[in-house]
Amino acid sequence: MREYLLTLCVTAAVTYLLTGPVRKFAIVAGAMPEIRARDVHREPTPRLGGIAMFGGLCAGLLMAAHLSNLKSVFELSNEPRALLSGAGLIWILGVLDDKWGVDALVKLGGQMIAAGVMVLQGLTILWIPVPGVGSVSLTPMQGTLLTVALVVITINAVNFVDGLDGLASGMVCIAAAAFFMYAYRLWFGHGLEAAAPATLFAAVLMGMCLGFLPHNMHPARIFMGDSGSMLIGLVMAAGAISITGQVDPDALKLWAGSERAAIQAMVPVYIPLLLPLTVIAVPVADLLLAIVRRTWKGQSPFAADRGHLHHRLLELGHSHSRAVFIMYFWSALIAFGTVAYSVNSASVWVLLLIVTLSAMGLVLLLMPRFTPRAPRWAERFVPPRYRRRKTAAPVPVAAAEDRGEAEPVPAGLHGATAIGDRSRFAHARKIGSNH
Numbered sequence: 001m002r003e004y005l006l007t008l009c010v011t012a013a014v015t016y017l018l019t020g021p022v023r024k025f026a027i028v029a030g031a032m033p034e035i036r037a038r039d040v041h042r043e044p045t046p047r048l049g050g051i052a053m054f055g056g057l058c059a060g061l062l063m064a065a066h067l068s069n070l071k072s073v074f075e076l077s078n079e080p081r082a083l084l085s086g087a088g089l090i091w092i093l094g095v096l097d098d099k100w101g102v103d104a105l106v107k108l109g110g111q112m113i114a115a116g117v118m119v120l121q122g123l124t125i126l127w128i129p130v131p132g133v134g135s136v137s138l139t140p141m142q143g144t145l146l147t148v149a150l151v152v153i154t155i156n157a158v159n160f161v162d163g164l165d166g167l168a169s170g171m172v173c174i175a176a177a178a179f180f181m182y183a184y185r186l187w188f189g190h191g192l193e194a195a196a197p198a199t200l201f202a203a204v205l206m207g208m209c210l211g212f213l214p215h216n217m218h219p220a221r222i223f224m225g226d227s228g229s230m231l232i233g234l235v236m237a238a239g240a241i242s243i244t245g246q247v248d249p250d251a252l253k254l255w256a257g258s259e260r261a262a263i264q265a266m267v268p269v270y271i272p273l274l275l276p277l278t279v280i281a282v283p284v285a286d287l288l289l290a291i292v293r294r295t296w297k298g299q300s301p302f303a304a305d306r307g308h309l310h311h312r313l314l315e316l317g318h319s320h321s322r323a324v325f326i327m328y329f330w331s332a333l334i335a336f337g338t339v340a341y342s343v344n345s346a347s348v349w350v351l352l353l354i355v356t357l358s359a360m361g362l363v364l365l366l367m368p369r370f371t372p373r374a375p376r377w378a379e380r381f382v383p384p385r386y387r388r389r390k391t392a393a394p395v396p397v398a399a400a401e402d403r404g405e406a407e408p409v410p411a412g413l414h415g416a417t418a419i420g421d422r423s424r425f426a427h428a429r430k431i432g433s434n435h
Contacts, residue, residue, distance in 0.1 A: 011207025
């Protein structure tokens with residue numbers, strides 16, 4: 001665990017330190033597109049944040065390759081090299097799109113090529129666990145098609161949700177944390193060495209997102225752009241492919257007790273192939289809704305609009321930060337709920353906790369203007385918007401008139417301060433004179 005945490009910290013530190021220089025480079029290079037109708041930010045913001053994230057990815061893999069317990073991942077498996085090759089291709093494509101713009105079909109072709117490069121180097125799905133059946137081996141053609149489809153769908157799901165400051169990086173970080181817990185349990189708890197690459201990928205992905213988030217939280221100083229969103233989507237897909245297609249569920253029979261129990265233990269692994277990725281179900285749902293919405297209107301599925309889930313949250317009245325945290329909440333509930341269910345699917349308490357948290361999430365979703373207030377003793381530890389407002393003592397109007405500080409105001413306006421009374425009364429008198 002310590003070496004995984006060290007890899008995570010190195011990845012996060014390198015990403016964080018590179019983001020500042022990358023921002024200056026993006027400004028000089030002119031990678032600051034004009035504000036579009038579907039954008040929610042108010043001033044041009046530089047992109048190319050994916051450059052720093054790719055640097056963090058390389059630093060994390062380089063560090064892991066020199067650690068005593070993790071170097072075996074590079075010696076026994078070619079998956080880290082396959083990931084780096086595919087990530088390099090998708091990163092170059094994203095940089096070109098952030099600077100000059102790339103056609104949607106060209107990007108789709110580039111995503112398929114990057115996935116194909118990973119398949120050629122061994123990062124592919126060899127079999128899938130099927131409930132009640134067991135492990136089903138795939139032909140090379142079936143494995144390739146399924147791998148490419150999973151990569152393309154995951155990349156575009158992350159890319160579609162990247163619409164608010166800190167949204168995509170935070171949601172992927174939450175998904176990677178849940179995925180790391182599950183993969184580490186397979187690797188350390190069950191002793192399955194085939195789960196080690198996926199565990200490493202999840203740790204590096206968390207570091208990339210955590211290092212970039214301080215620069216990307218609202219108000220964002222830099223955007224990750226397609227070079228970042230497609231990159232983290234590919235890393236997430238690589239982890240799912242590694243742990244789904246490389247870990248044989250039959251090996252779990254030694255600990256799980258039966259084939260049926262082994263398949264049940266693999267629930268969070270085969271579900272990503274069907275949804276296609278449970279841990280980022282919110283952006284996947286957003287992706288599917290966007291495709292249906294645009295196709296219904298006769299538009300291209302790749303046409304941009306303001307109908308994404310985060311746009312709808314803003315229309316409901318939620319603030320920018322609250323909309324982001326609501327999406328965080330649902331992502332964490334789905335991801336960690338799936339992992340908890342896989343650990344103990346027979347527990348009623350797990351189901352009750354998930355249902356309770358879902359109800360709380362729905363309440364917060366339907367109360368866009370509700371602002372919780374901290375108790376008096378905790379006000380110094382929270383932002384000003386969560387503190388109780390202190391009302392100023394009313395100033396007697398007669399005393400203010402004697403000092404020449406206020407104009408006479410009607411008796412019905414005595415509830416506010418003298419300054420507020422004067423401005424409201426003057427405004428009312430001006431409207432009356434115009435009529």
